Amino acid sequence: MAYVSAALVLVGLVAAVNLLLTFGIVRRLREQTAELAALRAGGGAPVMPDNDVAYPAGTPLDQFITTDVDGVAVSSTTLGSRPLVGFFSPHCLPCKEQLPAFVEHARTRPGGRDGVLAVVVGTAEETAEVVRQLRAVARVVTEPDQGQVQRAFGVTGFPGFILVEDGVVAASNFLLGAVAEHDTAAQPAAG
CATH class of the missing domain: 1.20.5 (Single alpha-helices involved in coiled-coils or other helix-helix interfaces)
Known part of the structure; x- marks a missing residue:
């Protein structure tokens, strides 16, 4: 018992x-x-203290050299003084949702596609559709996860949007709107 x-x-x-x-x-x-x-x-x-997906504002940009999908060399020095950079993954739902807004913002941005860099992470087959959408408005680089461009910007998640001013991160966020507002506000002063 x-x-x-x-x-x-x-x-x-x-x-x-x-x-x-x-x-x-x-x-x-x-x-x-x-x-x-x-x-x-x-x-x-x-709002979380660690919601940055890339280096925070004020961080100097690390150096990198790579080749875009058109075979042209791209480096931290060839992007100009105010590049807008977007990081995308073809498997990321928020990336797919924000891609049209990024394309539209890049299309209306002064300086054309030479002042916009889009980094798409994955194999050639996986990235083909995203690359097709971005190619007209940005210089596009494809690379594997944790490639050298991602490391240069300290990217830890997708999507990631970064505005660089004179080699220093001016704004970074996983929401395009936050970075686009900063970009638009700074354009008259830069233009």
């Missing part, structure tokens, strides 16, 4: 621990669902 009582107490304790863990998981899933809904709705993401 003592064994049965001990077994019942043990099963009860295991069930109680399981219930507590389940409540914790459900709470975390609710938080993540709310964060995802905010991102998809386009209303800014929750």
Whole structure:
């Protein structure tokens, strides 16, 4: 009889621990669902201290040299004094959602495609459609994950948008709107 009582107490304790863990998981899933809904709705993401996807404003740009999809050399010095840089992954839903806005902003930006760099991460087959959309408005580079251009900008996620002014990051964010506002506000002073 003592064994049965001990077994019942043990099963009860295991069930109680399981219930507590389940409540914790459900709470975390609710938080993540709310964060995802905010991102998809386009209303800014929750403000977090580590929401940068690239080097923060004020960081000097690291040097890099690569070749774009047209076979032309691209480096940190050939982008001009105020390049806009976008990082995309063909498997990233937020990248697909923000791509048309990036193309439109790049199309209306003074200086044409030479002042805009788009970096698409993946294989040639994976990146073909994104490259096709970007090619008319930007110099496009494709590279594997954690390639040299991503490392030069400190990119840790996608999409990533960076505005560089005189070799220093002026703005960076995973939302184009934040960087585009800074870019548009600085254009009359630069133009």
